[in-house]
Amino acid sequence: MATEIMTFTPPVADIDARKSRALIIGLVGLALCALGFFLDREHFFRAWLISFWLFLGISLGSLAAVMVQHLTGGQWGVFRRVFEASSRVLPLLRGRTAISPRRTRSFTIASST
Numbered sequence: 001m002a003t004e005i006m007t008f009t010p011p012v013a014d015i016d017a018r019k020s021r022a023l024i025i026g027l028v029g030l031a032l033c034a035l036g037f038f039l040d041r042e043h044f045f046r047a048w049l050i051s052f053w054l055f056l057g058i059s060l061g062s063l064a065a066v067m068v069q070h071l072t073g074g075q076w077g078v079f080r081r082v083f084e085a086s087s088r089v090l091p092l093l094r095g096r097t098a099i100s101p102r103r104t105r106s107f108t109i110a111s112s113t
Contacts (some may be wrong), residue, residue, distance in 0.1 A: 004067070017090050018104040021032055052093065055089060055093060058086060058089075059086055059087050059088075059089040059090050059093065060087075060090075062082075062083040062084075062086040063083075063087035065079075065083045066083045066087060067082065069083075
């Protein structure tokens with residue numbers, strides 16, 4: 001009996017086409033963000049803050065799932081590599097706080113006395 005060894009080689013042309021398409025979509029999105037920044041700055045910063053909390057929640061939740069999987073030492077972590085990869089976004093989010101919205105207005109609490 002002959003043993004057949006199966007190997008998989010990914011199609012490089014297909015991967016390159018997807019990478020260039022993703023780059024174009026990313027640049028269009030960045031241009032739209034810049035346009036939104038100049039047209040309505042307050043709305044832009046609100047949307048920026050919501051997206052910051054969204055990606056922070058995803059990466060912290062993934063980090064917690066990875067830590068629980070490592071603590072239990074179980075083999076149940078089917079998505080362990082996905083969780084590890086999505087928790088690697090945390091250093092990028094740290095740099096993102098440099099352009100997070102600052103408090104521009106001072107709010108006062110009216111007392112009823």
